[in-house]
Amino acid sequence: MSRFKAVFAPYPKAAALGVSVGIAAFPAHGGTLSQLQHNADAALYRAKSRGRGRVCAFDRFLDQQMRERRRLEDELRRAVRENEFFLLYQPIVDTLSGQPAGYEALLRWRHPTYGVLSPAVFLEAAEESGAIVEIGAWVLQEACRQAASWDENLFLAVNVSPRQLLSVDLLDQVSGALTASGLSAARLELEVTETSLLEDRVEVAQSLLRLRALEVRLAMDDYGSGYSSMTNLRRYPFDTLKIDRSYVAALDKDPVAGVIIDCALALGRSLRLRVVVEGVETEEQRAVISSKGPHLMQGFLFGSPEACVGQAASEDAELTWRSV
Numbered sequence: 558m559s560r561f562k563a564v565f566a567p568y569p570k571a572a573a574l575g576v577s578v579g580i581a582a583f584p585a586h587g588g589t590l591s592q593l594q595h596n597a598d599a600a601l602y603r604a605k606s607r608g609r610g611r612v613c614a615f616d617r618f619l620d621q622q623m624r625e626r627r628r629l630e631d632e633l634r635r636a637v638r639e640n641e642f643f644l645l646y647q648p649i650v651d652t653l654s655g656q657p658a659g660y661e662a663l664l665r666w667r668h669p670t671y672g673v674l675s676p677a678v679f680l681e682a683a684e685e686s687g688a689i690v691e692i693g694a695w696v697l698q699e700a701c702r703q704a705a706s707w708d709e710n711l712f713l714a715v716n717v718s719p720r721q722l723l724s725v726d727l728l729d730q731v732s733g734a735l736t737a738s739g740l741s742a743a744r745l746e747l748e749v750t751e752t753s754l755l756e757d758r759v760e761v762a763q764s765l766l767r768l769r770a771l772e773v774r775l776a777m778d779d780y781g782s783g784y785s786s787m788t789n790l791r792r793y794p795f796d797t798l799k800i801d802r803s804y805v806a807a808l809d810k811d812p813v814a815g816v817i818i819d820c821a822l823a824l825g826r827s828l829r830l831r832v833v834v835e836g837v838e839t840e841e842q843r844a845v846i847s848s849k850g851p852h853l854m855q856g857f858l859f860g861s862p863e864a865c866v867g868q869a870a871s872e873d874a875e876l877t878w879r880s881v
């Protein structure tokens with residue numbers, strides 16, 4: 558049993574054909590047709606995730622991985638029911654005033670056995686199982702509810718995953734969260750990672766345009782970590798560019814990183830986009846970055862993700878600034 562998928566490039570004249578193959582053999586990899594199909598699919602998925610154009614056979618390791626993934630997916634569904642998720646907020650600081658201009662909501666899972674888990678552990682499984690749509694709806698509701706009590710000058714940034722972007726419910730979820738909380742749309746910014754824009758351009762573009770029509774802002778997150786940064790800026794209606802933190806991290810070792818940050822800032826200025834530089838951890842990085850003149854900065858130097866926004870968080874941020 559083998560599964561394969563042909564991929565055509567979206568150009569009218571030249572067509573590129575690519576094939577990925579997943580193999581499951583009877584009886585070693587399954588005794589029934591549906592088992593074989595399932596395992597061939599898993600092998601195909603592995604082939605594609607290893608860079609496409611490959612052939613992969615099912616094996617015991619993949620079997621083990623799938624069992625663990627299924628367990629994680631079951632646990633995610635339970636976690637949604639049991640309200641095990643919560644949000645932390647990280648300040649996004651205005652370069653000139655040094656004050657928080659807004660906060661990004663960051664998801665955490667309070668797992669009964671493993672303690673607090675970061676999205677790196679469960680986001681992929683949530684995305685693949687589709688649980689992210691339900692989790693994301695809760696994130697929007699909860700973050701908007703909390704942000705409605707913040708100072709009116711502060712904006713709220715919420716991450717939206719590729720699966721959510723393609724979900725027909727996203728628009729209703731966003732407008733529902735705004736209505737229920739009373740938060741004005743102009744204070745909500747939805748962050749979309751650059752890599753999620755690779756998926757399905759027409760549907761993603763439609764989804765972004767519909768969100769834009771609600772008057773929420775759109776940010777391209779982790780800019781520079783994907784492939785087609787320039788095209789994405791032309792194609793999609795972004796208001797904000799968040800430069801991936803890997804560039805700041807490389808500043809002291811790699812001169813090219815600084816040049817790329819300069820280019821992204823120039824691009825932001827020309828396209829009239831607000832620019833956030835992510836991952837500022839040290840005073841040296843802050844000095845270099847702020848001399849380049851971005852609008853906003855985010856990073857552990859200004860504050861780690863915290864449970865609440867308000868007096869304590871603002872005072873912490875102020876202290877950081879007064880002490881520099």
Ligand code: C2E
Pocket residue numbers: 647662663664675676677680689693696716717718748750778779802835836837838855856857858862
């Ligand atoms: P992101 O949206 O780029 O969020 C920034 C991540 O970088 C956060 O990790 C934050 O804790 C971390 N960070 C912030 N400042 C620094 C710094 O100075 N240095 C370093 N090394 N890291 C810093 P976190 O919370 O683990 O989130 C990871 C990613 O998970 C996020 O990246 C975002 O893509 C995704 N995510 C988080 N919350 C949600 C959510 O509610 N929904 C969805 N769909 N994705 C989420």
Ligand code: MG
Pocket residue numbers: 661716748778
């Ligand atoms: Mg983000």
Ligand code: MG
Pocket residue numbers: 778779799801802835
């Ligand atoms: Mg980011």
